[in-house]
Amino acid sequence: MAWSDSSSSKTSAGTASRSSPLKLGVGLAYQANLRSFIEDSASPINYLEVIPDTVWADLGLGREPRYVEDLDSMAFLEDLNHRIPVIPHGIGLSIGSAHRFNRDQVLKLAEWRERFGFPWHSDHLSYNLAEHEAGEVNVGLTMPLSYDQETLDLLVPRITEIRRLIDVPFLIENNVYLFKLAGAEMDEADFLNRLCDESGCKLLIDLHNIYTNSRNHRFDPLQLLGTIDLSNVLELHVAGGMEKDGFYLDAHSGPLPTEIWALLEWTLPRCPNLRGVTLEIVGSWVPTVGEDRLRGELLALQSTWRRYQPVPEPPQT
Amino acid sequence: MSQRAFQAALARVVIEPEFRDLVASGGVFSNEGLTELERRRLAECSQDRGMDVTRMLHKGWRLTKLMAMTPLTCAVLGEHLIDEASTFWRLNPPTSLYFLDEALGFLDHIDASRPEGVPAEKLNAIVAHERSLLKSRQEALLTMEHASAMPV
Numbered sequence: 001m002a003w004s005d006s007s008s009s010k011t012s013a014g015t016a017s018r019s020s021p022l023k024l025g026v027g028l029a030y031q032a033n034l035r036s037f038i039e040d041s042a043s044p045i046n047y048l049e050v051i052p053d054t055v056w057a058d059l060g061l062g063r064e065p066r067y068v069e070d071l072d073s074m075a076f077l078e079d080l081n082h083r084i085p086v087i088p089h090g091i092g093l094s095i096g097s098a099h100r101f102n103r104d105q106v107l108k109l110a111e112w113r114e115r116f117g118f119p120w121h122s123d124h125l126s127y128n129l130a131e132h133e134a135g136e137v138n139v140g141l142t143m144p145l146s147y148d149q150e151t152l153d154l155l156v157p158r159i160t161e162i163r164r165l166i167d168v169p170f171l172i173e174n175n176v177y178l179f180k181l182a183g184a185e186m187d188e189a190d191f192l193n194r195l196c197d198e199s200g201c202k203l204l205i206d207l208h209n210i211y212t213n214s215r216n217h218r219f220d221p222l223q224l225l226g227t228i229d230l231s232n233v234l235e236l237h238v239a240g241g242m243e244k245d246g247f248y249l250d251a252h253s254g255p256l257p258t259e260i261w262a263l264l265e266w267t268l269p270r271c272p273n274l275r276g277v278t279l280e281i282v283g284s285w286v287p288t289v290g291e292d293r294l295r296g297e298l299l300a301l302q303s304t305w306r307r308y309q310p311v312p313e314p315p316q317t
Numbered sequence: 318m319s320q321r322a323f324q325a326a327l328a329r330v331v332i333e334p335e336f337r338d339l340v341a342s343g344g345v346f347s348n349e350g351l352t353e354l355e356r357r358r359l360a361e362c363s364q365d366r367g368m369d370v371t372r373m374l375h376k377g378w379r380l381t382k383l384m385a386m387t388p389l390t391c392a393v394l395g396e397h398l399i400d401e402a403s404t405f406w407r408l409n410p411p412t413s414l415y416f417l418d419e420a421l422g423f424l425d426h427i428d429a430s431r432p433e434g435v436p437a438e439k440l441n442a443i444v445a446h447e448r449s450l451l452k453s454r455q456e457a458l459l460t461m462e463h464a465s466a467m468p469v
Contacts, residue, residue: 057415057458068458092414098320128414130328131321137410139328140378141371146358150320178367181358216367247370 022119023309024085024276026301029252030054031283035076037291044298047085049278050077052112053092058105067108081116088112088121089204089278095172096127096145099136101158110165120234120275122171122204125192144177147184147191152198159199169202171234176209176250178216189227196232202273203228206237207263208250208280215248225267233271238264238301239280252282254289255297261304268308277301322350323359330363331375332410337363379406379419386420386451389443390427397432404430417455424448 025046028038037043055073059066077086093105109121126142145151162170174192186194192203205228207221214221240254256264256279268274279297281289326348329336339346341363348356362368383402384391391398405426413419424444431437 053414057417058413059459060413096324098324127324131325132328132410134410134412136412137328137332138413139331139375140411140414141331141375143324143327143331146320154320178371179362179365180367182361183354183358245370245373247367249370249374 022085022275024119025305025309026298027087027276027278028298029089029278029280030077031281031286032073033283033286037294038080041083044295044302045084047087047276047278048077048080049087049089051091052088052109053090056108058092061104066104078115085118086116087118088116089173090121090123091128091142093123094127094129095123095155095158096125096143096151097129098127098154099131100129101161102129103161106162106165113166113168118168120169120171120202121166122173122235124173125175125195142175144175144179144181146181147186147188149185152191152194155195156199159195159201163200169234171202171204173204173206173237174209176206176212178247180217187227189224193229193232196229202234203232204235204237205230205233205267206239206250207260207267208237208239208241208252211257211259211263212241212248212250221263222266225263225270230267230271231273233267234273234275236264236267236271236274236277237280238277251285252280253285254281255293261300264301264304265308268304274309277305319350319352319355322348323355326351326355326359327362330359330368331371333407334372335407337368337372376406379411382416382419383423386416387423387447390424390440390447393440393443394427394432394435397435401427401430401432417451417458421448421451421455424451 026044027047027049028034028043028045030038030048030050038045038048055077056067056069059068080086088109090105090109093102095102112118113121124142125145127145128139128141128143130137130139130143159170159172172192172195174188184191195201196203205225210221210224213219214224238256238260239250239252240256240260241249241251242253243249264277268277279294279301281294286294326340330340331337336346338344340359343360348359351359380402383398394401402423405423408426409419409422411419424447427440427444432440
């Protein structure tokens with residue numbers, strides 16, 4: 001393993017580097033049809049984020065082995081991990097499910113930590129598994145959690161356990177929601193701040209999720225960002241979306257909207273502990289966007305990253 | 318306990334159109350374990366236009382599974398696809414992120430339902446062909462000889 005730490009231009013290797021507070025730079029979310037683009041050493045990416053649930057098959061509770069990996073994908077990722085970090089970003093943990101904790105998935109990720117040495121990992125502030133008369137259902141969407149004390153009480157011990165089992169920062173991603181849960185005890189920023197304080201987790205702030213929510217529910221995204229403790233933010237997500245039936249969707253469907261660039265410019269200098277900005281695009285949209293445009297977006301992200309990270313010194317007066 | 322019951326009920330609102338209609342119309346359903354606030358949240362969510370879009374995304378996710386794994390069967394079903402898929406979804410709640418088991422279940426459903434207006438001989442041949450392919454993938458997955466994760 002030989003990752004390049006973009007903040008210091010030093011090459012780090014081995015276990016010590018795996019725990020170092022790397023500022024990686026710009027990452028890309030893995031899609032199988034982007035392999036040649038990712039493999040190209042000239043591609044402007046400093047790390048690859050991968051949804052582990054897309055490169056393993058979960059055979060279900062009680063099955064042994066439970067997780068069967070796609071050998072071809074794993075070989076690709078392990079090879080790439082010699083050049084740049086491969087960082088898991090889960091969708092299957094369903095950390096907010098009240099009826100059970102998906103501990104097997106955490107143990108599987110702990111195994112990945114040994115294999116890949118990733119510097120952090122993340123999952124969503126949501127649930128997709130719920131009880132049902134058929135046993136258990138998977139809604140297939142990131143269902144919203146209520147910003148209540150009861151939810152904090154559910155999440156804090158689980159995150160504490162994750163942090164005990166996997167010795168690198170665990171990031172929770174703010175959710176996108178198309179409907180609101182009324183009567184919440186806390187607003188979103190207060191909930192995220194308290195979650196970090198009480199559990200020790202860090203944040204992955206998805207700027208496109210905030211933008212999507214702000215358009216659909218008519219609020220000022222900067223007002224929300226301004227009340228989140230941005231010192232907890234280790235990663236940002238950026239993406240594009242689309243209109244459908246009067247709603248704006250977090251579809252990861254194309255180039256970044258102008259508004260996302262503006263949010264990024266506002267946020268980047270205010271996150272002192274930020275380690276990376278990840279561009280998300282769905283594989284089916286890659287042919288439409290084109291690799292040249294994708295490369296252009298990544299280069300623009302690199303330029304923006306270099307302008308603000310590390311945080312500039314305050315002006316001398 | 319109430320959070321478990323609420324999450325289960327909200328999941329039903331997304332995956333079961335009849336249940337969503339029932340809750341939205343103020344109909345009577347078993348809501349034991351829900352607090353007054355959770356009952357109000359459930360009613361408001363079920364009436365929210367955002368729930369329409371959420372349901373559309375959910376159906377799109379399930380339809381993607383079928384079209385990705387059983388493209389020929391879907392093509393032969395043509396205009397009957399959505400009706401058949403809706404019946405299949407009603408009888409088989411989604412249990413996994415993964416595509417393979419759901420696609421095999423859909424082929425079993427088509428075998429049993431034999432939709433009118435679709436050329437039976439052609440449909441049978443296509444279903445048998447796609448089942449054979451998927452079974453091979455399933456066996457490979459279970460024996461780990463050549464593990465291949467399904468797209469999600």
